[in-house]
Amino acid sequence: MVHYKNPLLVLGCVPEWRDKILLCRRAIEPRLGFWTVPAGFMENGETMQQAAARECYEEALATVEVGSLLAVVNVTRANQVHVMFRAKLLEPQFAPGPESLEVGLYDESEIPWSELAFPSGEYTLRQYFADRSAGREEHHFTELTSRAKP
Amino acid sequence: MVHYKNPLLVLGCVPEWRDKILLCRRAIEPRLGFWTVPAGFMENGETMQQAAARECYEEALATVEVGSLLAVVNVTRANQVHVMFRAKLLEPQFAPGPESLEVGLYDESEIPWSELAFPSGEYTLRQYFADRSAGREEHHFTELTSRAKP
DSSP states (O other), X not given: OOOOSXXXXXXXXXXXXXXXXXXXXXXXXXSTTOEEXXXXXXXXXXXXXXXXXXXXXXXXXXXXXXXXXXXXXXXXXXXXXXXXXXXXXXXXXXXXXXXXXXXXXXXXGGOOGGGBSOHHHHHHHHHHHHHHHHTOOOOEEEEOOSOOOO | OOOOXXXXXXXXXXXXXXXXEEEEEESSSSSTTOEEOSEEEOOTTOOHHHHHHHHHHHHHOOOEEEEEEEEEEEEGGGTEEEEEEEEEESSSOOOOOTTEEEEEEEOGGGOOGGGXXXXXXXXXXXXXXXXXXXXXXXXXXXXXXXXXXX
């Protein structure tokens, strides 16, 4: 087991198509069966934006154009930094990748808030919808210190 | 030797005191003798902002209040992501830490552009001064693919 002294970057995005956003239901642990925005560990040789787009393709077989910075979540208890962008689906085509059970486009009123996999995803979506209602595109920092719900 | 599959985060800031900014001359390799903004590897258990403030204290014995996001530099050739913030010195007190030969406050006209240690630092300072002249505080993304000057 490698002991990392430095935090790992997790990159993700909120892919939008018209007024809906794309969510994935996880086919793997942790949090199998719960919902998430497409996100995963950044790899060597890619930019943050490329990592966010790659994760979206891997988890939802969807091609996106990555937009503005949305959220930076310092998950200090897990030694991770989650960086989330806005993104636009280039066409309404998607399907579950190997790590997803189900993928779909949802209205704000349909978001399964009580079945989201991770607190960073919930924070990201709350900021996304708050900014969208206010007609702005800002970025938001937070720190999450507590563990995810069991 | 540990082989990292994931990029490392480097956190730094541009500390300001009135119209001057704080720079450090490096006492260590790489780029010994060249100038840099305070920056270094983020460690476990801290937020991005805490890492930027810690590095400033370690390298310049200066206490800062970290402000807005300034630059995100994807240094893909080195598998690093450099994240730079604006910061304010709480008082004009500083001195070289063990990794610095010299630390000082400089006007824009005094920046040693040809003696900067790293391209990410040069990018950060150029954006900082451009935004300051324009009276705005934005954040800027770039990718650096080439190696630093020898």
